[in-house]
Amino acid sequence: MPVQYASIVAEHQATRTGAGLFDISHMGRLVFPNLAALAPLDCLLTRRVVDLAPGRIRYSLVTKDDGGILDDVLAYHVPAGAAQSAHPLLVVNASNREKIVAWIGARSSPGELQLTDQTSATAMLAVQGPKALELLQPVVSVPLPPMKYYTCASAQVLGHPALVSRTGYTGEDGAELIVAAAAAEPIWQKLVEAGATPAGLGCRDTLRLEAAMPLYGHELDEATDPFTAGLGMAVDLEGREFIGSAALAKCKNDPSLKRRVGLELDGRRVPREGFTILHQGKAIGRVTSGTFSPTLDRPIAMGYVEHANAAVGTAVEIDVRGRAEPARVVALPFYRRAKTT
Amino acid sequence: MKPDNLRFAKTHEWVALKPDASGAKIATIGISAFALEALTDLVFIELPKKGRQVKAGETLGEIESVKAVSDIYSPVTGEVVEVHDGLSERLETLGSDPYGEGWLVRIKLSSDAGLSELMDEAAYEKQCAEESH
Numbered sequence: 001m002p003v004q005y006a007s008i009v010a011e012h013q014a015t016r017t018g019a020g021l022f023d024i025s026h027m028g029r030l031v032f033p034n035l036a037a038l039a040p041l042d043c044l045l046t047r048r049v050v051d052l053a054p055g056r057i058r059y060s061l062v063t064k065d066d067g068g069i070l071d072d073v074l075a076y077h078v079p080a081g082a083a084q085s086a087h088p089l090l091v092v093n094a095s096n097r098e099k100i101v102a103w104i105g106a107r108s109s110p111g112e113l114q115l116t117d118q119t120s121a122t123a124m125l126a127v128q129g130p131k132a133l134e135l136l137q138p139v140v141s142v143p144l145p146p147m148k149y150y151t152c153a154s155a156q157v158l159g160h161p162a163l164v165s166r167t168g169y170t171g172e173d174g175a176e177l178i179v180a181a182a183a184a185e186p187i188w189q190k191l192v193e194a195g196a197t198p199a200g201l202g203c204r205d206t207l208r209l210e211a212a213m214p215l216y217g218h219e220l221d222e223a224t225d226p227f228t229a230g231l232g233m234a235v236d237l238e239g240r241e242f243i244g245s246a247a248l249a250k251c252k253n254d255p256s257l258k259r260r261v262g263l264e265l266d267g268r269r270v271p272r273e274g275f276t277i278l279h280q281g282k283a284i285g286r287v288t289s290g291t292f293s294p295t296l297d298r299p300i301a302m303g304y305v306e307h308a309n310a311a312v313g314t315a316v317e318i319d320v321r322g323r324a325e326p327a328r329v330v331a332l333p334f335y336r337r338a339k340t341t
Numbered sequence: 342m343k344p345d346n347l348r349f350a351k352t353h354e355w356v357a358l359k360p361d362a363s364g365a366k367i368a369t370i371g372i373s374a375f376a377l378e379a380l381t382d383l384v385f386i387e388l389p390k391k392g393r394q395v396k397a398g399e400t401l402g403e404i405e406s407v408k409a410v411s412d413i414y415s416p417v418t419g420e421v422v423e424v425h426d427g428l429s430e431r432l433e434t435l436g437s438d439p440y441g442e443g444w445l446v447r448i449k450l451s452s453d454a455g456l457s458e459l460m461d462e463a464a465y466e467k468q469c470a471e472e473s474h
Contacts, residue, residue, distance in 0.1 A: 008407045009382045202408060268385035268429075270405055292384040292407045299384075321403075321410075 001026060001201050008202035012294045015170055015207055019129040020199035021191050024169075028097030029118045029178060030090040030104075035077075037088050040112045043242050044104065045075060046226060046235045054079040054086060057150045057165060061226055061234050062100060063244030067251060068222040069229065070103060071096040072214065074167065081154035083161060090115075091124075093216045107243060123184030127196060128174035128207075130337075135194050136175055139187070140164055144175060158187050169204065171211025171335055206291050209300065212262060212333035218273060218289045219260060219302060225251055228304065230260040230332070258285060259310035262332040265299040268292075269320045271327070276319040277303050284309045287318060295335050301327070343440040348456075349373060349465035350416035354401075355440065356459055358450075366450040368417045372404065374439045375469045382407040383432040388445055393421045395448065397455025402445070413445065418454040423447035 001023050004011060014020050032041070042050045047060040056077050062070040076089040092100045097119060104113050127136050133144045141156040142164060152165035160183035168174045179187060192198060205215070214220050219229055225248065226235045237249050251257065265271065271290035276283050285305035293300045301318065309316065312331050317324035348356045353376035357369040377383075385405040395401060395415040402413045424446050428434065435443040460468065 003408065004381070007381050206407065268405070270384065270407075270410065272410075292382075292405075294407070 001204075003202040004200040005198040008200070008206060009294045011197060011199040011203040012206050014197035015129045015172060015199055015203060016295060017130065019127055019131040019135045019174075019196045020170070020172075020203065020207075021188065021196035022126040022128065022199050022204060023123070023184070023188070024126050024176070024204075025119075025123040025181075025184065026094040027119075027124055028090075028092040028094055028100065029122055029124065030092060030097075030101065031116045031118045032088045032090075033114055033116075034085055034087050037113055037115075038077075040108050041075065041088060041090075042240070044107060045073070045242060046244065046248070047075075048236050048240060049075045049077075049088070052077040052088070055151045055153060057152055057167060059150075059234055061231065062103065063226065063242075063248065064222060065244055065247065067225040067244045067247035069216075069220045069224055069226060070222060071100050072216055072220055072231075072234070073100070076152050076163075076165070078152060078163060079154065084154070089163075095217060121181055122178050123181045124176060124178050125184060125187065125191075126168055126170075126174060126176045127191060128168045128170040128172045128199075130173060131195070132172065132174035135191065135196055138194070139190055140175075140177075147175075157183070158190055160187065169211075169213055170207035171213070171333065172207070172337055205289070206294060209289050209291050209302065210293055210295055210333065210335035212302065214260070214302075215289060224304075225257070227252055227254070228257045228259065255307055257307065258304040259307055260288075260302060260332075261285075261305055261310050262330045262334055263287070263290075263301040263303060263316065263318065263327045264296070264330045264334070265301070265318065265325055265327045267325050268299065269323075269325055270299045271301040271318045271320055271325070275301075277305055277327075278317045278319060278324060279305075279309045279314070281317075281324075284316070293334060300334050302332075305329070347440065347462060348416075348459035349462065350414065350459055351468065352412075352414045352416075354414060354416050356416050357440075358456075361449070366453075367422070368419070368448045368450060369444050370401070370416065370446050370448060371439060371444045372413065372435060373465070373469075376411075377436050377439055377443075380404065380406040380408070380411065383435060386429050386432060386435075386445075388424050388428070389421050391421055391424050394451075395419065395421065397458070415448065416455055416459060417448050417450055418452050419448045419450040421446050422449045 290301035
């Protein structure tokens with residue numbers, strides 16, 4: 001996936017107002033043979049998946065014993081279809097794929113979690129934006145509008161077997177398709193002909209940042225726990241145990257933890273990853289992602305700051321290459337799409 | 342439109358030399374079309390203040406795009422005698438007219454230091470072709 005096909009801003013706007021087409025085949029796709037895998041997977045995930053209904057998808061984290069985040073993943077219950085029995089699927093970050101495969105092998109009972117890494121045999125495309133569904137519908141065999149957010153269905157796309165999901169990473173409505181690798185190119189061509197704008201990694205980052213979605217390697221890493229990251233909604237500690245649950249139960253309400261915040265700047269200089277966040281001249285944290293928001297027409301960032309300085313409205317500064325640029329803590333997300341129907 | 346006597350720095354600035362009324366060499370500095378195309382989506386530019394003394398190779402300012410920030414280096418040695426006011430409000434000018442209305446500063450040369458390092462257009466295009474690979 002290239003950083004950009006034409007211009008990051010043009011691709012960003014096309015996704016916010018029309019439909020952006022993303023090749024996200026780099027994401028890891030780990031397929032488990034049958035639903036017996038849900039119980040052992042449950043012990044590796046911060047959210048319950050044993051009760052995952054057919055066609056449902058759940059955002060979850062994989063944590064270490066100390067609660068540090070190994071990856072953020074989507075767990076799918078792929079429903080039974082003509083060509084397959086019902087089974088779980090994990091979509092994991094590209095950079096963490098090998099680590100997670102090894103983790104699953106090391107932390108489950110021998111033979112309990114057989115998985116097939118389908119990442120290179122399949123391709124994954126995302127169509128995102130207010131026009132994504134109407135643009136996709138003519139080539140997808142199942143009706144998309146009735147599908148709820150975070151559900152999936154087996155379908156034909158241009159006659160190719162596909163798994164279609166109502167998911168995305170842009171803050172827009174849309175869908176993602178998993179197809180055989182060879183089917184990706186004809187589907188891509190057809191969607192571009194239908195009016196989708198090819199969109200690269202650059203705008204994927206500006207889009208997800210406006211939507212305040214964390215990115216592994218930036219907001220999330222092994223030294224960060226889900227509560228600090230503002231992902232408490234992705235941790236279910238009620239009546240279950242999983243790797244990391246004991247540590248997470250302890251830190252759940254720890255006021256000494258830093259907090260993930262959103263920052264808006266008044267100037268034009270862009271805060272980048274690693275820049276220091278200051279409060280009255282004292283360092284209080286670090287930027288994890290920053291960009292120039294095409295929607296807000298100003299620089300924005302996410303970062304971690306001390307709990308005491310995390311309140312919305314707090315005036316801070318960001319050290320942008322030696323100059324303290326005024327900024328303030330704002331509510332996340334930076335951008336929320338207008339509700340349609 | 343390209344000014345006469347256009348020379349290029351390795352770091353993608355262009356220089357157009359012209360004598361003023363007193364015969365002193367005045368260098369107009371800008372950023373090459375190749376570099377601007379690689380940057381895309383410009384959001385910010387910082388230029389030096391009038392009167393600043395710069396040496397060839399020193400940082401003259403910075404230019405930032407959605408993707409990244411880059412330093413602008415002075416290809417020549419001398420005093421900044423004119424700064425393109427209002428350019429930061431019209432960053433699109435850089436892309437639409439890089440060798441004309443997209444100029445950044447004018448520098449009155451105090452020596453010829455740096456001039457011999459500059460390339461003609463053919464040599465610069467060769468460098469760009471190599472960087473594109």
